[in-house]
Amino acid sequence: MKKIVIATQNKGKAKDFEALLAPLGYKVLTLLDVAQDLDVEETGVTFEENAILKAEAVSKVLGIPVISDDSGLEIDALNGEPGVYSARYAGAAKSDSANIDKVLEKMSGVPENGRTARFRCVLAVAAPNEKTETFSGSCEGIILSTPQGNNGFGYDPIFYVPAQSKAMAELLPHEKAAISHRGNALRELQQRMPKWLDEEKQS
Template sequence: MATGSSPARARLVIATLNPDKAGELAALLGDLPLEVVGLATIPGAALPPEGDESYAANALAKARAAARASNSLALADDSGLEVDALGGRPGVRSARYGGSGLSDADRCAALIAELKGMPSERWTARFRCVVALVSPDGREEVVEGVVEGIITEAVRGTGGFGYDPVFFYPPLGRTFAELDPAAKNRVSHRARAAAAAREVLKRWVSAAGRP
């Protein structure tokens, strides 16, 4: 009878300090043959500040930093809300919209206040999520996911985080904050980007036995 333990799984570091985002991504990637860990498990790991250039630039910078610090595969995302009435704002600045130190509730309120008086048909919006994957040997890939919706005139629901309470998803007739996590994880921008990232990771694992 054969003895010995099976090979250790390769590690994938989720390069975010946002526990809500880390939890969503870990759940979406949970079926992979990888040990998925948070950035907090990597001693001395730090993330660069986000800039205003693009989602991809921010995601790549974070994933590269995590891959260097951990000598492991790293995944990072940057996401934002793009409102048509605001010319695509807040976009890459979504996490900083309205100023520093604001809560999610404050940002939702600021968004609704800015949209007041604008034609309701222009309250259409989309969430965009860009995921960057970086390996210790220098491989890099970027994928994205987008979901279309409408900004509501008032906060609805208590689930989720960020702008979920004001993002109405027409196919399900609810805001993201009114959906249970499983339902949201089937349709969200982050779910769509994670599905694409999962295919990249499967390819990397398959090509080398393990990354």
């Protein structure tokens, strides 16, 4: 089976990538499998910058091609917050439930028609001696006022997807993969697969 390293420490993202890549014949490995202590500081102010930072740093250390994912939630009523700070919105501990509580508190009193939001994902693909490429995807939704569902991770329980009439956390992994920002970015990558990555999977 072909192996691909995703430069992430996030178990929720790892599950999303498994749902997306297992059907294509890839075994997904993450930093949790190959380099537990490799933590890249996210000093960028855009998803693109952070995705490139993570992919290039990890590819350099491991000496192999990797895909990184920088993603987050943009809420219109909060001027795009939490955005690139989504993971650490309620503090460095990166607690999903504390992040959700902070969003719900800031959104209290905002009527349904003002609760529009989107998830964004930028994937960066880096390899030794190759030009790094990025691919992006988004997914539109509405911020719920109470969490719903137990699947997924992060803000999934408060992100209602009108197209599915369900919260993201109520979707099965393959259902999320079909409509998510991460799925859309990966489909963009498949459309414009860098030649060197396509060749890599033969080995």
